[in-house]
Amino acid sequence: MKRNAIARLIVYSLLALVLTGVLVTGLRGEFHLFQTSLGGVVEGSAEYDPAQVQKLEISWASGHVILTKDDVEQITIRQSRTDDKNENMRCALSNGTLKIDYNKRGLHIGTLPEKDLHILVPWNWDCKELEIDGAGLIIELRDVNIDELSINGAGCQMYLSGGVQEVGIDGAGCDITLNCTDRPKSIEVDGAGCVLSLTLPESCGFQLEMDGLGCELETDLPFTKGDGVYISGNGHCKIEINGLGCEVSIREDVSSSDAYPVRCGNGFTEGLLLEALEEKYAPGTIITLKTPVLTDVDLELYVNGKFVCNQTEYRAPDGATHWEFQFTMLNEPVIIHFNTVDGIER
Numbered sequence: 594m595k596r597n598a599i600a601r602l603i604v605y606s607l608l609a610l611v612l613t614g615v616l617v618t619g620l621r622g623e624f625h626l627f628q629t630s631l632g633g634v635v636e637g638s639a640e641y642d643p644a645q646v647q648k649l650e651i652s653w654a655s656g657h658v659i660l661t662k663d664d665v666e667q668i669t670i671r672q673s674r675t676d677d678k679n680e681n682m683r684c685a686l687s688n689g690t691l692k693i694d695y696n697k698r699g700l701h702i703g704t705l706p707e708k709d710l711h712i713l714v715p716w717n718w719d720c721k722e723l724e725i726d727g728a729g730l731i732i733e734l735r736d737v738n739i740d741e742l743s744i745n746g747a748g749c750q751m752y753l754s755g756g757v758q759e760v761g762i763d764g765a766g767c768d769i770t771l772n773c774t775d776r777p778k779s780i781e782v783d784g785a786g787c788v789l790s791l792t793l794p795e796s797c798g799f800q801l802e803m804d805g806l807g808c809e810l811e812t813d814l815p816f817t818k819g820d821g822v823y824i825s826g827n828g829h830c831k832i833e834i835n836g837l838g839c840e841v842s843i844r845e846d847v848s849s850s851d852a853y854p855v856r857c858g859n860g861f862t863e864g865l866l867l868e869a870l871e872e873k874y875a876p877g878t879i880i881t882l883k884t885p886v887l888t889d890v891d892l893e894l895y896v897n898g899k900f901v902c903n904q905t906e907y908r909a910p911d912g913a914t915h916w917e918f919q920f921t922m923l924n925e926p927v928i929i930h931f932n933t934v935d936g937i938e939r
Contacts, residue, residue, distance in 0.1 A: 594839060615886050630755060634697075638669075638670060639670045640668065641667060645689065645716065645723040646689065646690075647690070647720075648691070649690075649722070650693070650726075651692075651710070652693070652694045652727060653710055653725065653726070653730055654673065656709045657696070657730070658712075658730055659709065659712065660714070660735070662714055662735070662736055662737060662858075665714070665715055666715060670710070670711070671685055671710075676837060679697065680708065682708075694837070695727070705869075713858075720739060722743075724743040726742050726746055727746045727749070729746070730746060732749060735928075738775075740757075741761075742759065746763075746768065747777060748765075748766045749759060752768070752770045753770070753773075756773065756775035759777070760779070760780040761783075763784065764784045764785045765786055766786045767782070767784060769836070771792065772792060773793055777793075777797075778829075778831065781833045782834050782839065783836060785839070786839065787834070787836055788841075789832075789839070791844075793843065793845055796827075798825055798828050798830065799824075799830040800829075801822065802821060802833050804833075804835050805837045808840070810842075811841070812825070812842065812843040814826070853876070853922070853924070855874055855927045856870075856927070856929070857870075858895075862929060868882075872916075876923060879919060879920075879922060879926045880923055881919050881934075882894065882918040882919070882920075883916065886906060888916065890935065892931050892934070893931070893934060894920065895931075896929055904916035
């Protein structure tokens with residue numbers, strides 16, 4: 594690489610870091626310009642027929658963005674706070690694209706309230722394309738299948754578990770974790786100071802090219818290097834990193850063929866558990882869940898949308914009591930869900 598090209602790369606990267614700081618300050622601080630141009634919108638919580646939705650476009654300004662599968666029939670969209678009607682999110686569906694905006698304001702002066710976005714989708718629905726715009730977000734994509742994933746915004750943290758084919762990250766200072774259950778085709782990261790932690794299925798292989806000074810690769814997998822390209826195995830997953838000071842970690846999940854994750858389907862379920870779930874369980878494993886004893890109500894445990902059991906009460910020698918639920922791990926990823934017997938779904 595010529596000296597002037599290196600100099601330009603350094604200047605551009607420094608400029609990107611400066612602009613990133615300005616952008617994050619604007620989104621999180623005293624001045625916020627949030628563009629919305631949705632017609633025929635629904636404000637606040639909404640539900641949509643999954644057969645009519647192929648693409649999700651999300652513009653979010655502050656907080657968490659969570660997408661997960663659950664025992665729902667409709668694509669269900671919720672926000673964590675609705676104190677001010679001016680802060681209600683806006684949703685609109687047109688030609689197969691469902692757009693979700695943080696609020697209806699075009700101009701906001703003052704600190705933005707942190708607000709979480711929860712999207713629940715049916716078990717049999719897969720996302721053709723997902724695009725998320727917004728700086729400083731915490732993004733969780735749990736046990737989903739996505740053909741094309743695009744994240745635009747500096748300083749984002751993202752965790753994905755599931756299948757994804759194509760990934761594009763555009764924004765400096767992003768921290769990206771991808772636990773892939775299927776073999777991704779391509780991953781591209783544009784932005785200085787990004788961190789990519791990638792777990793690939795067994796025998797997937799990768800081909801990595803890093804264009805930027807100070808970039809580092811950490812992996813236990815065997816690879817060859819030539820002309821700045823790292824190749825491991827069959828090189829199936831094409832990875833391109835553009836930006837100074839990026840860190841890439843790649844590992845192979847040798848247990849992916851015989852162990853699967855267990856996740857909570859909603860915050861109500863997760864909040865009840867007295868003990869944290871392990872990352873993965875082998876099929877046939879007996880899993881015991883413990884919760885506090887609830888007053889004047891019983892609980893039902895559902896696994897992947899199917900009823901399993903009610904609670905059994907246990908009393909410790911010191912007199913303390915708790916409830917337990919048991920199920921046998923399936924030969925697939927699992928989402929657990931507690932429901933009250935009075936019919937009020939949490």
